[in-house]
Amino acid sequence: MDKNDFLELANTDVKKCMKCGKCSARCPSFDEMDIKPHQFVSYLAEGKIDKLLVSKSIWTCLSCLACVERCPRGVAPQSVIEAIRDTVTRKAGANGLSAEDIPPILDDDVPQQLLVAAYRKYNK
Amino acid sequence: MQRIGVFICWCGSNIAATVDVEKVSEVIKQEKGVVFATNYQYMCSENGQQIIKNAIKEYNLTGIVIGSCSPRMHEATFRKAAQAAGLNPYMVEVANIREHCSWIHKDRAEATEKAIILVRTAIAKVLLNTPLAEGESPVTKRALVIGGGIAGIQTALDIAEAGFEVDIVEKNATIGGRMAQIDKTFPTLDCSACILTPKMVDCAQNEKIDILSYSEIESVQGFVGNFTVTIRKKARYVDENKCTGCKVCMQYCPSKKGLNEFNMNMNTRTAIYIPFAQAIPNVAVIDPEQCIKLKTGKCGVCKLKCSAGAINYDMKDEFIERKYGAIVVATGFKPIDLDNFNEYAYKDSKDVITSLELERLMNAAGPTNGVLLRPSDNAHPKDITFIQCVGSRDVSGCGKPYCSKICCMYTAKHAMLIREKYPDTRVHVFYIDVRTPGKNYDEFYRRAVEQYDVDYIKGMVGKVFPMANGKLLVQGSNLLDNEQIFIESDLVVLATAIEPEPSVRKIATLLATSIDTNNFLTEAHPKLRPVESPTAGIYLAGVCQGPRDIPETVSMASACAAKVIGLLVKDKLKTNPCIALTNENMCNGCSQCANVCAYGAISYIEKEFRLGGGKTEVRRVSYVNPAVCQGCGACTVTCPSGAIDLKGFSSKQIMSEVETICKK
Ligand SMILES: Cc1cc2nc3c(=O)[nH]c(=O)nc-3n(C[C@H](O)[C@H](O)[C@H](O)COP(=O)(O)OP(=O)(O)OC[C@H]3O[C@@H](n4cnc5c(N)ncnc54)[C@H](O)[C@@H]3O)c2cc1C
Ligand code: SF4
Ligand code: SF4
Ligand code: SF4
Ligand code: SF4
Numbered sequence: 001m002d003k004n005d006f007l008e009l010a011n012t013d014v015k016k017c018m019k020c021g022k023c024s025a026r027c028p029s030f031d032e033m034d035i036k037p038h039q040f041v042s043y044l045a046e047g048k049i050d051k052l053l054v055s056k057s058i059w060t061c062l063s064c065l066a067c068v069e070r071c072p073r074g075v076a077p078q079s080v081i082e083a084i085r086d087t088v089t090r091k092a093g094a095n096g097l098s099a100e101d102i103p104p105i106l107d108d109d110v111p112q113q114l115l116v117a118a119y120r121k122y123n124k
Numbered sequence: 125m126q127r128i129g130v131f132i133c134w135c136g137s138n139i140a141a142t143v144d145v146e147k148v149s150e151v152i153k154q155e156k157g158v159v160f161a162t163n164y165q166y167m168c169s170e171n172g173q174q175i176i177k178n179a180i181k182e183y184n185l186t187g188i189v190i191g192s193c194s195p196r197m198h199e200a201t202f203r204k205a206a207q208a209a210g211l212n213p214y215m216v217e218v219a220n221i222r223e224h225c226s227w228i229h230k231d232r233a234e235a236t237e238k239a240i241i242l243v244r245t246a247i248a249k250v251l252l253n254t255p256l257a258e259g260e261s262p263v264t265k266r267a268l269v270i271g272g273g274i275a276g277i278q279t280a281l282d283i284a285e286a287g288f289e290v291d292i293v294e295k296n297a298t299i300g301g302r303m304a305q306i307d308k309t310f311p312t313l314d315c316s317a318c319i320l321t322p323k324m325v326d327c328a329q330n331e332k333i334d335i336l337s338y339s340e341i342e343s344v345q346g347f348v349g350n351f352t353v354t355i356r357k358k359a360r361y362v363d364e365n366k367c368t369g370c371k372v373c374m375q376y377c378p379s380k381k382g383l384n385e386f387n388m389n390m391n392t393r394t395a396i397y398i399p400f401a402q403a404i405p406n407v408a409v410i411d412p413e414q415c416i417k418l419k420t421g422k423c424g425v426c427k428l429k430c431s432a433g434a435i436n437y438d439m440k441d442e443f444i445e446r447k448y449g450a451i452v453v454a455t456g457f458k459p460i461d462l463d464n465f466n467e468y469a470y471k472d473s474k475d476v477i478t479s480l481e482l483e484r485l486m487n488a489a490g491p492t493n494g495v496l497l498r499p500s501d502n503a504h505p506k507d508i509t510f511i512q513c514v515g516s517r518d519v520s521g522c523g524k525p526y527c528s529k530i531c532c533m534y535t536a537k538h539a540m541l542i543r544e545k546y547p548d549t550r551v552h553v554f555y556i557d558v559r560t561p562g563k564n565y566d567e568f569y570r571r572a573v574e575q576y577d578v579d580y581i582k583g584m585v586g587k588v589f590p591m592a593n594g595k596l597l598v599q600g601s602n603l604l605d606n607e608q609i610f611i612e613s614d615l616v617v618l619a620t621a622i623e624p625e626p627s628v629r630k631i632a633t634l635l636a637t638s639i640d641t642n643n644f645l646t647e648a649h650p651k652l653r654p655v656e657s658p659t660a661g662i663y664l665a666g667v668c669q670g671p672r673d674i675p676e677t678v679s680m681a682s683a684c685a686a687k688v689i690g691l692l693v694k695d696k697l698k699t700n701p702c703i704a705l706t707n708e709n710m711c712n713g714c715s716q717c718a719n720v721c722a723y724g725a726i727s728y729i730e731k732e733f734r735l736g737g738g739k740t741e742v743r744r745v746s747y748v749n750p751a752v753c754q755g756c757g758a759c760t761v762t763c764p765s766g767a768i769d770l771k772g773f774s775s776k777q778i779m780s781e782v783e784t785i786c787k788k
Contacts, residue, residue: 025584027586031608038601039606072513073517
């Protein structure tokens with residue numbers, strides 16, 4: 001997959017970003033992220049997909065949409081994160097998540113919402 | 125039989141690169157009526173015009189067609205050239221083979237074919253053209269300025285300086301506009317009132333200037349040189365000629381809860397008030413929403429106390445009709461409402477304020493007498509955080525897509541003034557970009573950083589939290605450090621986007637001129653005619669046309685005045701001869717044309733017609749006032765009898781053009 005595939009998947013116009021950082025200003029998971037929400041937007045615009053695919057941020061983003069809500073330019077950083085996460089987790093025909101995998105990796109900080117969302121998406 | 129000459133322009137490569145100009149002139153030579161056809165690199169140039177003039181004389185041409193750019197660009201040029209060679213200027217037609225052809229096509233063969241069709245069409249029209257003569261209309265040597273901010277004030281002073289009479293219609297009780305509310309002005313930090321109020325006084329004392337304050341435009345009729353305007357003078361309940369501005373009434377008025385608009389509603393005023401000490405006119409006004417006498421019939425204290433006998437509770441709105449040659453719109457701006465920006469807690473905390481509110485908090489005549497105090501508890505703020513671009517550059521639908529242009533500079537100004545006056549404060553500024561082009565402007569901003577230690581943070585604020593300890597927690601991005609930061613602040617100042625004063629929409633409608641998607645008035649040409657509106661005789665000054673600061677506003681105002689003076693010195697204006705004309709024999713007096721005319725140019729007259737055999741009949745027929753008709757043609761398509769036609773654009777001419785286009 002190349003940059004254009006991700007642009008299509010994210011379905012948000014990264015060129016509209018004016019690099020104000022308002023998305024990252026309010027992100028509740030900011031400290032848990034190696035690549036910050038605004039950087040997802042600029043990395044995608046610059047085609048640095050490889051870096052995004054190995055970012056740990058895709059596992060710490062809460063999908064709370066605060067970044068999307070705040071962006072003055074109508075860009076959706078969360079959609080970029082989502083596009084990367086989907087690509088990493090969803091492989092055709094594969095079962096990405098089974099119930100037995102959960103208990104050992106569970107920790108108290110994992111939000112319930114994330115588990116539900118993950119189950120919906122990755123369990124067949 | 126007409127003898128037509130055709131001139132095809134290359135427009136450098138603009139046309140010639142896509143249209144085979146040689147082929148066009150060759151093919152067109154064969155057209156019926158054409159006795160001469162040629163092509164040239166720049167028809168509009170001195171040489172090009174000479175080619176036209178020579179051909180008119182040599183070939184005895186009766187009409188010419190130029191295949192070139194849009195007639196909006198050079199129709200006047202070619203008409204003048206034709207006239208110089210003795211041809212009636214209305215025997216000139218322009219076929220637009222640039223905007224309508226070369227610029228929008230890629231395929232050379234196709235574009236060439238289309239260019240030929242467009243030129244043929246123009247020939248079909250010119251074959252039916254008749255020579256027309258321009259009329260004349262007089263010019264009323266008086267100007268109207270709508271809005272008495274610095275833009276309106278400067279325009280009026282300059283027009284009056286040239287010896288013409290000018291009226292300022294200001295909706296508020298005093299002139300002065302936003303500049304009167306500002307404390308000090310960048311880039312020189314001089315006191316705003318000290319440079320503005322002398323100009324206000326000049327207006328009041330200039331015998332050529334009539335200030336109609338507390339007044340609004342009600343209706344506008346007419347056209348360039350001949351506007352008739354009805355002005356509503358709102359009832360101020362105080363006789364302007366009697367009030368001496370002594371303010372005694374204000375001392376006694378028992379209704380003290382009216383919000384003080386001049387101080388951005390941060391304190392209160394009496395029901396009878398003078399907006400600020402240097403108001404012009406320095407005359408009181410009664411706020412009917414707050415006046416106990418006007419609301420309940422009781423009180424009447426001010427009338428008792430006024431030794432000048434100026435108070436009149438029975439005053440009614442008054443309507444004045446005046447005639448003007450030119451109208452200047454200078455209605456200015458307001459900061460946007462912050463309803464869509466809950467993240468900054470503007471509604472939740474008194475200590476989150478807009479920059480204009482800060483101006484009042486810093487001003488000696490403001491609610492705190494110029495001492496910077498936190499609105500919630502009047503404490504001295506130590507940590508002050510500014511947020512730039514609040515609602516500007518926002519395409520999400522919450523704010524405005526444009527840069528408000530003035531806030532980077534005034535924020536640097538605020539930061540410096542605070543650090544100068546209160547060295548114990550820490551001042552932080554969140555910015556996306558710092559935009560400070562202009563003479564001594566970037567230097568000004570750098571002084572804030574380098575000399576005044578203002579903490580500029582590249583990033584935006586995501587949320588302002590009012591905290592239990594009364595402070596505000598500002599959460600934002602520091603993009604250069606790639607950190608999320610929190611700043612405990614006592615005061616948060618929002619550099620709020622500005623937008624045109626909303627009543628400009630109504631004004632634009634009354635003046636039949638246009639506004640853009642952001643409600644800014646549109647200029648006739650963004651580069652070459654920036655102070656004229658597209659409607660003749662209507663000019664634009666100040667922020668009503670786009671965001672700008674005082675130096676730019678004043679330049680624009682003076683430019684505007686120059687344009688107005690250029691119009692008013694003329695005794696007569698040439699009028700467009702391409703206007704509607706009624707064929708009285710066909711008119712059945714149905715009134716449909718008058719109903720559709722947006723300019724009120726059509727009226728009805730009773731006219732006597734001979735029926736033959738010595739008998740006569742009186743019939744009602746439509747009459748077009750040639751001075752008022754704008755030649756829009758709305759009436760011609762409305763008339764059920766086909767009795768009304770446009771000179772220079774007759775139905776016959778247009779049908780002939782359509783037929784030519786459709787012919788294969
Ligand atoms: C917080 C802040 C600080 C600023 N600081 C500076 C600075 O330091 N230096 C600087 O150069 N610039 C500064 N500016 C910009 C400056 O205020 C403007 O450039 C200037 O006021 C524009 O003048 P104007 O006459 O176009 O508009 P305005 O000042 O808005 O005046 C318009 C006038 O028209 C009247 N009006 C509106 N509608 C109607 C109507 N329908 N009928 C009749 N009258 C009407 C209004 O009542 C008003 O009196 C600042 C702006 C803000 C918001
Ligand atoms: S959606 Fe993800 S990136 Fe966006 S603010 Fe929430 S946690 Fe942060
Ligand atoms: S908030 Fe929007 S414009 Fe600002 S950096 Fe994030 S994505 Fe870009
Ligand atoms: S209304 Fe009368 S009392 Fe009030 S300021 Fe005017 S003159 Fe003085
Ligand atoms: S002038 Fe500065 S603060 Fe104002 S909108 Fe433009 S960039 Fe933002």
